[in-house]
Amino acid sequence: MSLADKVLAVNNDLPIRTDLPVHSGKVRSVYWLTEADSRRLIQEKGYDVAADAPLAIMVISDRISAFECIWHGEGGMNGVPGKGAALNAISNHWFKLFHENGLADSHILDIPHPFVWIVQKAKPVMIEAICRQYITGSMWRSYAKGEREFCGIQIADNLQKDQKLPELLITPSTKGILKGIPGVPEVDDVNITRDDIINNHEAFQFRSKEDIAVYEKLLKEGFDVISSELEKIDQVFVDTKFEFGYVTDASGNEKLIYMDEVGTPDSSRIWDGPSYREGKVIENSKEVFRQELLNYFPDPDILINKDRMEERYALAKDNALPAELLQKVSDTYVGIAEKIIGEKLPLSDNPKAEIIEILRDQYALID
Known part of the structure; x- marks a missing residue:
């Protein structure tokens, strides 16, 4: 075969x-x-x-x-x-x-x-929730051009490429084209702020405002569980995307x-952890x-x-x-x-x- x-x-x-x-x-x-x-x-x-x-x-x-x-x-x-x-x-x-x-x-x-x-x-x-622990990829490219605000969050100056960020960043974007949300362009995969979500929670299909805190908690906890497990095999969890939904049991x-x-x-x-410590990124x-x-x-x-x-x-x-x-x-x-x-x-x-x-x-x- x-x-x-x-x-x-x-x-x-x-x-x-x-x-x-x-x-x-x-x-x-x-x-x-x-x-x-x-x-x-x-x-x-x-x-x-x-x-x-x-x-x-x-x-x-x-x-x-x-x-x-x-x-x-x-x-x-x-x-x-x-x-x-x-x-x-x-x-x-x-x-x-x-x-x-x-x-x-x-x-x-x-x-x-x-x-x-x-x-x-x-x-x-209707959110693609991106969690970032290191500055790399598209975020680094924007940062290198002088951008310092990401999804409404101010980022420090003097960061280096592939450096670990001071804290885990949540940089959400839209999932699909959402209409009628003030300040949010009607295109797929556009960056949004926490305020956008809080002020329009129903448009993003949250059942309640309180569920935004639940979603953020699940994001951080999910990231931490994976990150600590990957550490055990000497791998670095850099960034990831989470998606959420509602079901009835x-x-x-x-x-x-x-x-x-x-x-x-x-x-x-x-x-790869050992390579990263030597200043080299192996994906x-x-x-x-x-x-x-x-x-x-x-x-x-x-x-x-x-x-x-x-x-x-x-x-x-x-x-x-x-x-x-x-x-x-x-x-x-x-x-x-x-x-x-x-x-x-x-x-x-x-x-x-x-x-x-x-x-x-x-x-x-x-x-």
Whole structure:
């Protein structure tokens, strides 16, 4: 079996029973179960959700996106071997720790296969919550140009690139296009201040003003749990993105939960500790892939200049990346996952066949 066969690139064509179109994101595909199947599973498996809660099967892929494009490699390699399994394993690890530490639950109810989550429908809070412990990336680029205010927070002068910040910074941005919020442009992913959230909490889909403090507490506690665990394996937790939503449990209590993924190389920056102490940054995150792309193409401006999107899409579509480049990214993802979970990552020779078998035989979701 070739390496390309082991990559799960297409994940929106599984024969899972559903009445709705499959929602296919950059990395995950979501299959909303029929009302009958949702009710049956809640009853059979004893999930702690309302009896009529809509459930979905979320299937991860090995696809890789960067600079808003999906990339592929030579020899039909339409993804990065091991990437999907690595992302899910890392998220599962952190979600479990959050639960054990009494932080909050996640949208995940069940993990039938390393590539698959059974999730409950949550009402999302319309904020991408970025936590930063070091000044790097886009924040450093703005700082180097003289900016000192980020999301309404004043930052000290004389900071150096990649330096640890005096305290954890929360720099939120909008999730999706939000309309009618004073002073907030109607575009996706625009920076907002704490005051913006407090003054317009309903527009951001918070149930109450008090929940803003809950969200901030979960952000900081979640960051601290991951950061201290990564310290034990001599890795530096640099920054990350959290997403939140509301669900109702079996007793009818509405609660704020973690959504999407947490603490993964796709949603976070993780640096190698020993190298950082020597003054060198070695990334254990998607940043490795971004840097490889910037070095690989003769005109890297196409990748960062938003006025050249057409050229960028063409670049991604027309260029099969060298297999060794994708293998390097695979080594990064699998390597950091195995460090975090403390064991070998279970990799599959034929993930699609395995998923179909499990969902058919153990969950009766495939005819």
